[in-house]
Amino acid sequence: MLAGRLEIATRKFAVREVPVPEPGPGQVRIRVRAAGVCLSDVHLIDGSLSPLFLDAPEVTLGHEVAGEIDLLGPGVEGWQPGDRVLLQAGERCGVCQNCRRFRDPCLAVRTRGVDYDGGWAEYALASQHTLVAIPDGLPYDQAAIVPDAVSTPWGAVTETAQTAPARAAGVWGAGGLGAHAVQLLRLVGAAPIVAVDPLPAARDRALEFGADAAFDSADPELRSKVLALTGGGLDVAFDMAGVAQVRDQAVRCLGLGGRLVLVGLTPDPLTIENSIPLSFRGQRIIGHYGSSPRAVEQLVDLTRYGRLDLSRSISGTYPLADAAQAVAQLQAKRDNPIRLILRPF
Structure with a gap:
């Protein structure tokens, strides 16, 4: 064979x-x-x-x-x-x-x-x-x-993050995992749902799959736009891309007690530019696999x-x-x- x-x-x-x-x-x-x-x-x-x-x-x-x-x-x-x-x-x-x-x-x-x-x-x-x-x-x-492609984001959304209805969620990377994450977040009632991706086609797809807003990761106003939309920051953010640079960006978009869930895999170091707000605001970074x-x-x-x-x-x-x-x-x-x-x- x-x-x-x-x-x-x-x-x-x-x-x-x-x-x-x-x-x-x-x-x-x-x-x-x-x-x-x-x-x-x-x-x-x-x-x-x-x-x-x-x-x-x-x-x-x-x-x-x-x-x-x-x-x-x-x-x-x-x-x-x-x-x-x-x-x-x-x-x-x-x-x-x-x-x-x-x-x-x-x-x-x-x-x-x-x-x-x-x-x-x-x-x-x-x-x-x-x-x-x-x-x-x-x-x-x-x-x-x-x-x-579907069960990994489902496990991240429902088990690792314990995503709550009517709480703000963000997805970095709207590819194979991220597009399904958006769809599944909508299924469990997360709101608003923010998608972040550098590709216009991926952002359009995220909107089709149920995101309430889709932003370019290169946008210098990204953090202020996310905070304005969510009224203070994300309850949970998901790194679905496995890109080291987006993790610091996602953390800065979290609200009080927010969680960043690492789903995409990368061998690169995990670096947070300024970790004081992470401690002060009671935020967490959580790994997830499968x-x-x-x-x-x-x-x-x-x-x-x-x-x-x-x-x-x-x-x-x-x-x-x-x-x-x-x-x-x-x-x-x-x-x-x-x-x-x-x-x-």
């Missing part, structure tokens, strides 16, 4: 033939119908991100995956070949102290397509407990992006009952063989994509 493989030592990426995997005990084989292309995949290829737990010299990329069950491994119950599913983006390690004692959270969560083979392939393996059934009305391409399995299930239910529409989120599709072209488009931000999709079949 074809698979998009990354050599970690050289960061050489290529789509090439590999053996079709066989499911072991408790595993299923998935015929992949759609796989998302995420900026994290780009960062793995360019070397700015590295696997923490990978025990092989290379890995099949792809942590946003949906398809149908092709084959059951020994001991799998409750699933049948042909079932439509998406795959959680990661799973518990099973060996850390918390896992051995059946406690949350796992201390060493493994990420699909990073620490073990993912879904940029014609077939992928998945542990049965990482499967989430999807309704017939949810297309595979939209289902595939739920376990990161989401809980419950978040993915909640989002599937929200699509099932018509509360969440992801049809605008798919910016384009590529055959799996052209995965490198999809990576190049996302890296260059050509046509300002939200999510690009690989189709193995």
Whole structure:
């Protein structure tokens, strides 16, 4: 079968033939119908991100995956070949102290397509407990992006930030994560919602997704505009871009007791130019990564009952063989994509 493989030592990426995997005990084989292309995949290829737990010299990329069950491994119950599913983006390690004692959270969560083979392939393996059934009305391409592009901002908004209705929220970066963050903030009742992005097209999209205002990050009057709109500053701000420079800017737009949630990833230092107001105003900076399995299930239910529409989120599709072209488009931000999709079949 074809698979998009990354050599970690050289960061050489290529789509090439590999053996079709066989499911072991408790595993299923998935015929992949759609796989998302995420900026994290780009960062793995360019070397700015590295696997923490990978025990092989290379890995099949792809942590946003949906398809149908092709084959059951020994001991799998409750699933049948042909079932439509998406795959959680990661799973518990099973060996850390918390896992051995059946406690949350796992201390060493493994990420699909990073620490073990993912879904940029014609077939992928998945542990049965990482499967989430999807309704017939949810297309595979939209289902595939739920376990990161949508669930990561959902987890940030609802769990890490505990965003409250009718409280001001800001989103820095209106790309794949940020556009969904705006949509989800509106769903939970945040108001007003401010989007900040240097690209005019991204700001327009943020307004389409439900932002009340969209500002250029290069605007020298940005802080005063945010304070005027919100009546004193943001209750919560989200860095969805993973750009070090915007973090100081976002902190300066917070109100009393405001929180900055770091969602986008960057290896660059976290620098706050003047930290005295941060202490004086009781503000916080909080890290966030991924989401809980419950978040993915909640989002599937929200699509099932018509509360969440992801049809605008798919910016384009590529055959799996052209995965490198999809990576190049996302890296260059050509046509300002939200999510690009690989189709193995």
